[in-house]
Amino acid sequence: xxxxxxxxxxxxxxxxxxxxxxxxxxxxxxxxxxxxxxxxxxxxxxxxxxxxxxxxxxxxxxxxxxxxxxxxxxxxxxxxxxxxxxxxxxxxxxxxxxxxxxxxxxxxxxxxxxxxxxxxxxxxxxxxxxxxxxxxxxxxxxxxxxxxxxxxxxxxxxxxxxxxxxxxxxxxxxxxxxxxxxxxxxxxxxxxxxxxxxxxxxxxxxxxxxxxxxxxxxxxxxxxxxxxxxxxxxxxxxxxxxxxxxxxxxxxxxxxxxxxxxxxxxxxxxxxxxxxxxxxxxxxxxxxxxxxxx
Amino acid sequence: xxxxxxxxxxxxxxxxxxxxxxxxxxxxxxxxxxxxxxxxxxxxxxxxxxxxxxxxxxxxxxxxxxxxxxxxxxxxxxxxxxxxxxxxxxxxxxxxxxxxxxxxxxxxxxxxxxxxxxxxxxxxxxxxxxxxxxxxxxxxxxxxxxxxxxxxxxxxxxxxxxxxxxxxxxxxxxxxxxxxxxxxxxxxxxxxxxxxxxxxxxxxxxxxxxxxxxxxxxxxxxxxxxxxxxxxxxxxxxxxxxx
Numbered sequence: 120x121x122x123x124x125x126x127x128x129x130x131x132x133x134x135x136x137x138x139x140x141x142x143x144x145x146x147x148x149x150x151x152x153x154x155x156x157x158x159x160x161x162x163x164x165x166x167x168x169x170x171x172x173x174x175x176x177x178x179x180x181x182x183x184x185x186x187x188x189x190x191x192x193x194x195x196x197x198x199x200x201x202x203x204x205x206x207x208x209x210x211x212x213x214x215x216x217x218x219x220x221x222x223x224x225x226x227x228x229x230x231x232x233x234x235x236x237x238x239x240x241x242x243x244x245x246x247x248x249x250x251x252x253x254x255x256x257x258x259x260x261x262x263x264x265x266x267x268x269x270x271x272x273x274x275x276x277x278x279x280x281x282x283x284x285x286x287x288x289x290x291x292x293x294x295x296x297x298x299x300x301x302x303x304x305x306x307x308x309x310x311x312x313x314x315x316x317x318x319x320x321x322x323x324x325x326x327x328x329x330x331x332x333x334x335x336x337x338x339x340x341x342x343x344x345x346x347x348x349x350x351x352x353x354x355x356x357x358x359x360x361x362x363x364x365x366x367x368x369x370x371x372x373x374x375x376x377x378x379x380x381x382x383x384x385x386x387x388x389x390x391x392x393x394x395x396x397x398x399x400x401x402x403x404x405x406x407x408x409x410x411x412x413x
Numbered sequence: 414x415x416x417x418x419x420x421x422x423x424x425x426x427x428x429x430x431x432x433x434x435x436x437x438x439x440x441x442x443x444x445x446x447x448x449x450x451x452x453x454x455x456x457x458x459x460x461x462x463x464x465x466x467x468x469x470x471x472x473x474x475x476x477x478x479x480x481x482x483x484x485x486x487x488x489x490x491x492x493x494x495x496x497x498x499x500x501x502x503x504x505x506x507x508x509x510x511x512x513x514x515x516x517x518x519x520x521x522x523x524x525x526x527x528x529x530x531x532x533x534x535x536x537x538x539x540x541x542x543x544x545x546x547x548x549x550x551x552x553x554x555x556x557x558x559x560x561x562x563x564x565x566x567x568x569x570x571x572x573x574x575x576x577x578x579x580x581x582x583x584x585x586x587x588x589x590x591x592x593x594x595x596x597x598x599x600x601x602x603x604x605x606x607x608x609x610x611x612x613x614x615x616x617x618x619x620x621x622x623x624x625x626x627x628x629x630x631x632x633x634x635x636x637x638x639x640x641x642x643x644x645x646x647x648x649x650x651x652x653x654x655x656x
Binding site: 289 | 473
């Protein structure tokens with residue numbers, strides 16, 4: 120468990136631990152809204168003189184964002200303070216847009232972002248927020264359109280490709296999701312997560328050729344990350360198992376042999392992960408399963 | 414009349430799962446004692462749940478196949494059955510059944526000969542109205558919305574009894590309210606309640622109280638789902654220790 124968090128649970132008034140915890144969350148961009156509100160608010164309200172001016176405003180922004188998830192009234196108060204301090208700030212204007220979004224005032228949010236884009240047409244955040252507004256309203260078609268529009272300007276933005284990928288998944292447009300995933304692999308060829316994801320999509324489409332591709336991508340994901348990659352080992356096992364049970368007639372001898380080897384390799388790796396762990400129901404179940412499916 | 418019973422402890426666990434990942438879609442499985450012979454009059458108990466995902470992983474059959482395989486192995490050795498699936502989408506606009514969830518439900522139906530889907534909307538609890546925070550769908554060759562009603566604790570323990578006493582007045586109101594909604598949606602055939610199937614939960618007031626208590630104690634942090642387990646295998650997702 121996090122050291123600062125542990126200190127805070129015993130001594131909730133330790134402002135140094137609170138400050139360090141919030142710093143850490145800012146660096147990691149962690150969305151632990153409950154904790155940020157719980158320890159950030161007292162920091163702003165009671166210990167503000169302990170922080171440097173720059174950090175205080177950063178903490179205020181951080182707590183404001185957490186408040187949108189947890190306690191919107193606090194966010195309103197904080198925004199007023201920030202607006203007073205920085206009446207012309209673009210950054211604060213964007214925060215006011217977020218507040219409107221959190222309250223469901225889509226129209227005023229859109230107005231704010233459009234006015235930002237009018238003066239700064241290349242502002243990526245405002246453009247992205249517009250996509251988020253359409254997503255929050257549940258308008259899938261418009262969201263996909265906006266995302267594609269955004270990507271035609273900023274092809275290299277992996278975050279947006281990921282967003283589009285997720286939306287295609289919710290609509291079961293697997294072939295389009297595949298395309299997004301290929302873009303992600305092109306942009307970040309060494310990220311095992313993308314290889315794992317595309318393997319999952321191929322598995323879901325599920326024809327014989329797709330399963331073989333899925334197996335390749337799971338294997339590649341494992342090649343990129345050999346330890347701490349349990350999910351890819353499971354994927355490899357599952358795919359090889361499915362190929363064996365559904366298509367064993369269509370595979371020639373060398374193919375069958377390779378498949379069998381991969382199946383055994385993945386099963387051994389998975390078992391080894393669990394054998395090291397302390398006993399619990401999950402461990403017992405997994406080992407039971409492999410015992411039955413030897 | 415076939416009945417589903419959802420225990421309060423399970424009900425709270427799925428609400429806690431939704432609370433832990435309030436900004437993501439969540440999915441999990443519902444378990445109950447092993448069903449041997451199912452008939453149209455059976456009462457099916459839901460006594461525990463297995464939280465699975467907090468992402469769009471439910472749309473990918475690789476994740477779903479794996480989870481179902483492991484959970485059914487667990488069920489076999491513990492005399493349990495998978496009864497159904499619960500899901501909450503991250504945007505509260507959509508209340509209908511996503512088709513991957515239907516597919517999971519139908520797979521479960523093949524395995525256990527019965528299946529129920531719960532679509533959670535925990536906003537219903539937050540707004541101070543304190544209504545039942547999910548809709549139930551039952552599989553009868555297609556998905557049909559079923560009545561959800563709350564029983565007082567006493568009746569729940571005794572089993573199924575007629576809703577007659579005064580203390581159940583409130584619960585009856587809940588049913589009527591749901592029925593009004595159905596009448597509004599009357600044009601849509603799929604949203605009609607199935608008359609010979611009921612979904613019952615325990616004492617709802619007690620549940621709301623306990624849920625609030627758990628929230629203040631931040632119990633939702635103790636929920637572990639399958640996706641977390643894959644990241645950190647030490648975490649046990651099959652047994653949730655929340656009391």
